[in-house]
Every structure is written in structure tokens, then in C-alpha cells.
Amino acid sequence: MKYKLLCSDLDGTLLSTKSDVSAYTIAQINRIKQSTRIILVSARMPNGMYYIQRDLGILDQPIVCYNGALVLDGTKELLSVTVPLKVVQQIHEVCEGFKTDMGLYAFDEWHVPKASERVEKEIKYTKTNPVFKSTLRTLEEWEGRKIGAHKVMLMGTKASADQLMPLLNKKFGNEVNLYRSNDTLIEIAPKSVSKLTAIQKLMGPGEALQDVIAFGDNFNDIDMLSNVGWGVAVSNAREEVKQIAQSITSSNTEHGVALYIEQHLLI
Known part of the structure; x- marks a missing residue:
């Protein structure tokens, strides 16, 4: 198979550990990147993605941040929705x-009200640092600056997330997209964007969704995997993701994306 674009989620998909790509993955990306555009598509903030781009040698390519709410090409802002x-x-x-x-x-910018085990994990895994400030104070300052949020992350317990998810869907489902990242985390993104809409924004002349192969593992990847030319789920993906994927590769810890590239993608 040969595709013009390869779009991949990061956490749980392209990253073989919690924070890094493997040497095997770097080698496989290097093998195809002259003939295939490599686009990283993530819920992460830009600073949590640049070091991965650098390791892969694709700093010349755009990145999709915050589940599609912010698309950057170097210093150029291609899309920003809050x-x-x-x-x-x-x-x-x-x-x-x-x-x-x-x-x-x-x-x-990443603002949190206090340190916690979840925040420490985020710092370690994304190699970024937050501003510690009360949520009310951050909201007041952002109101003065007239900016909205590219992403909101709700960090609680499984019990609180179980209660909040249906409540938030009922109250705000028409205004925002809500994703359950795991048992304790709920991610909130602008309603009008997704990883798929961001990829569509990056389509160049002579490129179409059928020219895209994409890799993912979580709920926020379903729209992308369902609509591109070929959607591949890693074996550790949620069952709902594997059900809609056209292929399933090995798990992220077994370098599933790199393995699929080596076995199936032509230069």
C-alpha cells in the first residue's frame, strides 16, 4: 500500500512508552517520510509534541493539537478554535x-489548580510544565485577555467521572465534544472540530481522505479512522475503536505502528 499522508495519534498509539517513540519507529518513519507526509494528531499541547517531531525528523510538517482545535505549521497558525x-x-x-x-x-499554556498524581504524570509523560493557579483566577485572567480554552481536562476519580460524563453530555453536549480518556479523565474540546476536520484542513492540492492512512487507539480517534482511506487500530485500542478499524496491528508497546509501516507501506 502507498499513501500520501500518514496521520497518527501519539499516546497509546505511536509512542512505545508513555513519552517516547522507539528507535524502530524512528527508522520506519525515516524510510517513508520522503514520499509520505507524516502528521502527528493528538490531544496534546504543542510543547508536548515538538520533541516527538524532532525525534522523528519531521519538524517541517504541521501538527494537529488538542484533538483538532489547534493546527500549527511551524510558527504559522492554520486553525484555532476554542x-x-x-x-x-x-x-x-x-x-x-x-x-x-x-x-x-x-x-x-497549561493551568492547573494544584499538584496531584495525575498532574505529575502529565508533566513526566508530555515533558511540559503547568502554571499552578486557582481555576477561578485563571478564568478571570483569560476573560480579561478574551481567550477561550483549546482543551479542558477534568481530573477526578472513576466515581466522579461516571457521574459527570452523562451530566455534562446532557447540559453541554450540543456545545462541546466530550471524551472519556480513561476511568478518571474527561477531555472537553470545541464542538466544531475533531482530528478528522483538522486532517481535512491540511489536505493539499491533489490530496483526498482516500490518500490518508491513520492510526489510533481511543474514542477521539474513531471519526478519523472511520473516514480516511485506511484506518488502523493498535491491539491495545478500545474495543469500539477496533470494531471500526480496517486493520489491527500490534500494541503500542510492541511498536505496532512501525510494524505495520514495515509490513504494508511502500516507499
């Missing part, structure tokens, strides 16, 4: 009754 601050404030009010912290992301 959750309106009023909606973020309303979500915060709903969450106050639950044991849930709110992480707020805009461009290369």
Missing part, C-alpha cells in the same frame, strides 16, 4: 460539587 470561556465557566460550576480538578489549555 471552547467559549462562558461555557468553560458553566462547566466549572457543575464540577464544583464533585472531587474534580480542571486543567485548562490554550495555545502553549
Whole structure:
């Protein structure tokens, strides 16, 4: 098979560890990158993606951040869509009754109210650092700056996430996209964007979705994998993702993306 674009999720997919790509993956990307554009597509912030681009030798390519809410090509901003601050404030009010912290992301800013095990993991895995500030103070400052959030991360317990997810879907499902990252995390993104819409934004002359092969593992990858030319799930993906994928490769820890590239992609 030969494709013009390869689009891959990072965490749980391209990354063989919690934070890095393997030498095998780097070698396989190097083998095809002269004939295939390599686009990283993630829920991460830009600073959590640049070092991976650098390791892969693809800093000349655009990146899709925040599940498609921010698309960058070097220093050039190709797309920026945020959750309106009023909606973020309303979500915060709903969450106050639950044991849930709110992480707020805009461009290369990440604000959290306090340190926690989850925040420490995020720092370690994404190699980025947050600003520690109360959520109310951050929201007040962002209101003054007239900016919204590219992503909101709700960090709680499994019990609080179980309660919040249907509640937030009911109240805000028409205004935002909500994804359950894992048992304790809920990610919130602008309604009008997804990984798929971001990829469509990056289509160049003579390129179409049928020219794209994509890799993913989680709910926020379903739209992308379902609509590109060939969607591949890693074996550690959620069952719902594997059901819609056209192929299943090995797990991320077994370098599944690199293995699929080596076995199936032509130069």
C-alpha cells in the first residue's frame, strides 16, 4: 500500500512508552517520510509534541493539537478554535460539587489548580510544565485577555467521572465534544472540530481522505479512522475503536505502528 499522508495519534498509539517513540519507529518513519507526509494528531499541547517531531525528523510538517482545535505549521497558525470561556465557566460550576480538578489549555499554556498524581504524570509523560493557579483566577485572567480554552481536562476519580460524563453530555453536549480518556479523565474540546476536520484542513492540492492512512487507539480517534482511506487500530485500542478499524496491528508497546509501516507501506 502507498499513501500520501500518514496521520497518527501519539499516546497509546505511536509512542512505545508513555513519552517516547522507539528507535524502530524512528527508522520506519525515516524510510517513508520522503514520499509520505507524516502528521502527528493528538490531544496534546504543542510543547508536548515538538520533541516527538524532532525525534522523528519531521519538524517541517504541521501538527494537529488538542484533538483538532489547534493546527500549527511551524510558527504559522492554520486553525484555532476554542471552547467559549462562558461555557468553560458553566462547566466549572457543575464540577464544583464533585472531587474534580480542571486543567485548562490554550495555545502553549497549561493551568492547573494544584499538584496531584495525575498532574505529575502529565508533566513526566508530555515533558511540559503547568502554571499552578486557582481555576477561578485563571478564568478571570483569560476573560480579561478574551481567550477561550483549546482543551479542558477534568481530573477526578472513576466515581466522579461516571457521574459527570452523562451530566455534562446532557447540559453541554450540543456545545462541546466530550471524551472519556480513561476511568478518571474527561477531555472537553470545541464542538466544531475533531482530528478528522483538522486532517481535512491540511489536505493539499491533489490530496483526498482516500490518500490518508491513520492510526489510533481511543474514542477521539474513531471519526478519523472511520473516514480516511485506511484506518488502523493498535491491539491495545478500545474495543469500539477496533470494531471500526480496517486493520489491527500490534500494541503500542510492541511498536505496532512501525510494524505495520514495515509490513504494508511502500516507499
